[in-house]
Amino acid sequence: MIIRPVAATDLDALMNLAKSAGSGLTTLPADEARLSSRIRWAQKTFAREVERADADYLFVLEDDEGQVVGITGLAGAVGLREPWYNYRIGMTLSASPKHGIYRPNQTLSLANDLCGLSEVCSLFLHPEQRKGTNGRLLSLSRLVFLAEFRELFSDKIIAEMRGVSDENGSSPFWEGLGKQFFTMPFAQADYLTGIGNKSFVAELMPRFPIYTSMLPPSATECIGVVHPNTRPALRLLETEGFAHRGYVDIFDGGPVVECETAHIRAVRDSQPLILAVGTPSDTAVPWLIHNRKLAQCRITCDHAHVAAGTLVVTSQTAQRLCLKAGDQVRAVPLYRPTIGDIRP
Amino acid sequence: MNSGFVVRPATPRDFEAVERLAEQALPGVFSLPADPVRLSRKIESSLSSLSADVSYPGEEDYFFVLEDLATGEVIGCAGIQATCGYRKPFYSFRHETFIHASPGLNISNKIHVLALSHDLGESSLLRSFQVASPFLNTAAAELLSLSRLLFVANHPTRFSNRLIAEIVGISDAAGQSPFWEAVGLHFYGMDYQEAERLHADDDRAYLAELLPHYPLYVNLLPDAAQHAIGQVHPGATRPYEILLEQGFEPERYVDVYDAGPTLAAEQHQIRAIRNSDLCRVHVTESPAVGNTCLLVANLSVSDFRVVLLGARTCKDGAVMLSQQEANALGCKSGDFVRISPVKQVAS
Numbered sequence: 001m002i003i004r005p006v007a008a009t010d011l012d013a014l015m016n017l018a019k020s021a022g023s024g025l026t027t028l029p030a031d032e033a034r035l036s037s038r039i040r041w042a043q044k045t046f047a048r049e050v051e052r053a054d055a056d057y058l059f060v061l062e063d064d065e066g067q068v069v070g071i072t073g074l075a076g077a078v079g080l081r082e083p084w085y086n087y088r089i090g091m092t093l094s095a096s097p098k099h100g101i102y103r104p105n106q107t108l109s110l111a112n113d114l115c116g117l118s119e120v121c122s123l124f125l126h127p128e129q130r131k132g133t134n135g136r137l138l139s140l141s142r143l144v145f146l147a148e149f150r151e152l153f154s155d156k157i158i159a160e161m162r163g164v165s166d167e168n169g170s171s172p173f174w175e176g177l178g179k180q181f182f183t184m185p186f187a188q189a190d191y192l193t194g195i196g197n198k199s200f201v202a203e204l205m206p207r208f209p210i211y212t213s214m215l216p217p218s219a220t221e222c223i224g225v226v227h228p229n230t231r232p233a234l235r236l237l238e239t240e241g242f243a244h245r246g247y248v249d250i251f252d253g254g255p256v257v258e259c260e261t262a263h264i265r266a267v268r269d270s271q272p273l274i275l276a277v278g279t280p281s282d283t284a285v286p287w288l289i290h291n292r293k294l295a296q297c298r299i300t301c302d303h304a305h306v307a308a309g310t311l312v313v314t315s316q317t318a319q320r321l322c323l324k325a326g327d328q329v330r331a332v333p334l335y336r337p338t339i340g341d342i343r344p
Numbered sequence: 345m346n347s348g349f350v351v352r353p354a355t356p357r358d359f360e361a362v363e364r365l366a367e368q369a370l371p372g373v374f375s376l377p378a379d380p381v382r383l384s385r386k387i388e389s390s391l392s393s394l395s396a397d398v399s400y401p402g403e404e405d406y407f408f409v410l411e412d413l414a415t416g417e418v419i420g421c422a423g424i425q426a427t428c429g430y431r432k433p434f435y436s437f438r439h440e441t442f443i444h445a446s447p448g449l450n451i452s453n454k455i456h457v458l459a460l461s462h463d464l465g466e467s468s469l470l471r472s473f474q475v476a477s478p479f480l481n482t483a484a485a486e487l488l489s490l491s492r493l494l495f496v497a498n499h500p501t502r503f504s505n506r507l508i509a510e511i512v513g514i515s516d517a518a519g520q521s522p523f524w525e526a527v528g529l530h531f532y533g534m535d536y537q538e539a540e541r542l543h544a545d546d547d548r549a550y551l552a553e554l555l556p557h558y559p560l561y562v563n564l565l566p567d568a569a570q571h572a573i574g575q576v577h578p579g580a581t582r583p584y585e586i587l588l589e590q591g592f593e594p595e596r597y598v599d600v601y602d603a604g605p606t607l608a609a610e611q612h613q614i615r616a617i618r619n620s621d622l623c624r625v626h627v628t629e630s631p632a633v634g635n636t637c638l639l640v641a642n643l644s645v646s647d648f649r650v651v652l653l654g655a656r657t658c659k660d661g662a663v664m665l666s667q668q669e670a671n672a673l674g675c676k677s678g679d680f681v682r683i684s685p686v687k688q689v690a691s
Contacts, residue, residue, distance in 0.1 A: 094531040094554035099542055101554060103533045180563045181444060183451060192449075203446040204453065209558045213530040214565060 001134060002320045003072065003141040003299040005046045006039050006058040013060070013068035014039070021124050028071060028122050029191055045076070046295045052152065053080035057145070058122065059297070061129075061138050064320075069129040073122030074142045077154060079115030085201050086111050086247040086256055089224065090209065108177075108223070109209040114247060114256065118146075118153040121160070123233060133286060133301055136334060139236050141299040143266035144290045148330050155261050158247075159237055162230040163254025164222040173253030176219025181205055189251055205250065222253040230254075239336055240265045270332035276310035277318050277325040286334040287311065291321040298322050301334050349484045350672045351491035351650040353394055354387045354409045354421060361418035362387070362409065365474040370512045370579050371519045371536065372602045374543045375423065375471035386472075390423070394646045398502045401426035401468060406495065408648070410475065410488040413672060419479050423472035424492045426503055429465025435552045436464050436597040436606055439573070440559070456562035458573070460555055464597060464606065468496070470509040473583045480582050483652055486686065487639065489586045491650035493616040494641040494682055498648075505610050508597075509587055512580040513604025514572050523603035526569030531555055539601070555600055573603045580604070589687075590615045620684035624662040627677045631656060631664035638663065639684045642673045649673050658683070 006014070011032070018030035028035075042058035044050050055076025060068045078084040087108040094103040120142045125135055146153055165171040165186070174186040181204050182189055192200065212220045224244055226234045234257065241263050247256035261267055266288065284303040289311065291298045302317040311331050318324060354362060359380075366378040377383065386407055393404035403426065410420030428434040437458035445452040470492055475485045496503050515521040515536065521528075524536040531554050532539050542551060562570055574594060576584045584607070591614050592607035599606060611617055616639065633656070640663060641650040651672050656663065663683055670676060 092557070096551065096554060099551070101532060101534075103531050103554070105530055105556070107558065177564070180561070181453065181455070183453060184449070200446040200449050200451075204444045204449075204451065206455070206561055207442075208457065208561070210561065210564065211530065211556055211558065214526060214560070 001064070001069075001137060001300060002062055003059045003137065003297070004062060005295065005297055006042045006060050006071075008036075008039055008043070010060055010068050011036050011039060014071065017068070017071055017124055017126060020126065028124055046297070048294070050076075052076035055152065057142075059141065059145075059299075061125065061134065063129075070125040070134065070138045071122055072124075072138045072142055073120070074145065074153070075119040075121055076152060077116050078119050078158070079112060079117075083112050083202060084115045085205070085250050086114055087210075087250055087253075088113060089246045089248065092211075106212040106220075106223075107209040108212060108248070110205055110207060110250070111247070114158055114258075116154060117156050117158050117258075118261075119158050119160070120237075133334060135232065136236060137288065137299070137301045139233060140240070140266050140288050140332075140334065141290075143240060143264050144270050144288050144299060144330060144332055145297065146261060146264070147267040147270040147332075148290055148292055149294065150261065150267075153261060156258055157242075157261055157264065158256050158258045159242060160249055160256050161234050161237075161254045162227045163249055163252030164225050164227055165252060171222070171252040172216075172218040173222040174251055176216045177210065178205075178251055186251065193251070201250065219253070224248050224253065224255045226254055265336055266332050269336075270330050272328055272330050273306065273311040274309060275318060275321075275323050275325055275327050275329050276307065276312045277315050278312045280312055280314065281305045281307075284312075287313075287331045288334045289313065289317065289321060289329050289331045291323050292328050292330050296322065304331070348413050349487055349652065350411050350413055351408050351422075351488055352411065353646065353648055354390055354407045356384065356387055358409050358418050358421075359384060359387065362421050365418075365421050365476065368477070369474055370577055371515050371540060372512050372521065372577075372599075372604070373472075373474075374540070375425075376421070376474055386423075391646075393426070394648070398426075398499075401502060401504050403427070403430045404502065406492070407472060408488070408491060408495075410479075410484060412484075420475035420485065420488045421472060422470070422474070422488050422492055424495070424503070424507075425469040425471060427465075428467055428469035428508070429462065433462060433552055434465045434469075435460055435462055435555060435600050437461070437560075437600050437603070438463060439596040439598065457559040458562060458598070458603075459559040460557055460600065461597070464506075464508055464608070466504055467506040467508040467608070468503040470507060470587070473509075475582075483637075485582060486586050487650065487652040489583060490590070490616045490639055490684070490686065491641065493590065493614055494620060494639060494650055494684060495648055496611060496614075497617040497620045497684070498641065498643055498682055499645065500611055503611070506608060507592075507611065507614065508606055508608045509583075509592065510599050510606050511584045511604045512577040513599055513602030514575045514577050515602060521572065521602040522566070522568035523572040524601055526565050527556065527560065528601055536601075552600060569603075574598055574605045576604060577602075591618075616684045616686070620682050622680050623658060623683055625670060625673075625675050625677055625679045625681055626659070626662035626664050627667055627670045628664050629666070631666055631669075636685045637687070639686055640665070640669075640673060641682045641684075642675050643680055643682065644674070647674055652686070
């Protein structure tokens, strides 16, 4: 498996992937015109022809037979061309010590606070490929790419996690809040934002903070909660240092997680190394390895070990990276070492 | 006939009768607490307001009773506070509307919000209205309510140009208010009746500080709470209709606790004030019968009195009164009184 920049020839494969994603993945709607335009933007992005505001680093996961089985993305910045909205969770307190009254009330305020930040986004892995290290490779590849090209991204990275919705694509949070203002079904609103039509958010959404105590419990229970299928992806980002700090999606209430770029484990712990081709030792662990290239970017993961400033990998891995012995790589262990892994 | 009732200032001798009236008050009537200490304070404060030399509205609080002259019984009470927000906040929810429109999507939504507001804080507040139930649908109830307006007509500078009245909103048989359940409850953490007990205390104004300071989106409230907004408690329709008839209007304000409507009118718009006039008293043994009912008020402050007369004619700029009527008003031939015609009402 390798991660590489998306190519024009990937359109059919991406359409098939999008169709299997269903609603909720707003950044990958099954819309051919939209997808092909996205691919063109991604190609310009990798060619360094666009500003950060428009940068869309879209990668695919390809198996050794050349089949595209996953997609993953990194946006240079959200909300610099048009506003980016989130709800910020807040609290108001009604208190009268004299009468023994102390009532906290949670609020949701429409915020543009995250505008300008880079976002990891558009992650989707074909259901049949949800095994082994594929999911981890797909998600973390973006982080090692970030580590290599820090200047292309903001100092803080966000990720919007898919919120709760039922099998019909209906979201309780949407039913309780958004629908009262949008008078349209969730899937439609979700689709419209997915294809980049966000102006209606400002036009229709409540501008004053909302007291969540006035929403139905079914809606409040979804605030900051991820869809069950997204839990593993959330856990993965959490182990990399991402945390929920009070921002949620305005449609489904799913959490936005964020992390200072410098504090992301894959950024902090990644290191430039010289590639050596050989046989990884018995103590080799899986590494995430980037060929340090932008337009020709290749990222993969495989067992490897560090020896005398080199990363020893198999020849197959070197081939996947389009590298030969002596070339430079940036690498980080695929898993965060636990105490037991640290050996003298 | 109708001259059998008089409205006059409440005195300490009326205490027990007023206490009985207070016990019949609807839930949410904070201005008439069935609490001996507060009630006697209310009577005292009215007496000192009536004896004070006042040139602009301030802390004064006037409290009148309705007496059945045949029995000497007090069967109603009503008050008017010169400045409802005097030294204490007086909040209302102001109903506001916004249009959220998306031309691209061809959607245009009218959005209603309730915003906490102190707009009415300078107004004079008609309040503490309560009539014994057998008399509620009689002309006596109207006499009681309107007597306050004639007092305002006599002494316009004692009051704000704007008069308001908070009408009790709806609550269920158990005394629970659907609007409170959806709003106040979250900020007080107690049920409506418990909150009412707290409010009976003079702390009401400060407790309003606990209310939501961000505007509330009406479309997010439960249906029962939405339906309660601006609705009148069935037991409050009579005082509500009396004031509507006078030109009061439910503007855009509702009560912060039960969402009952707040009525408002400016002095010059109020029928009983606008149509009132000063004229002399002519005491006669057989007053001529005319075709207009008249409210007649004396011009005294501390001994203010109002009666409602049946069809009566004014002759040569004078209103003819029987000796009994003149006695009830505490005036004699040649005195000036304020008269205001009212439409024929149920007797």
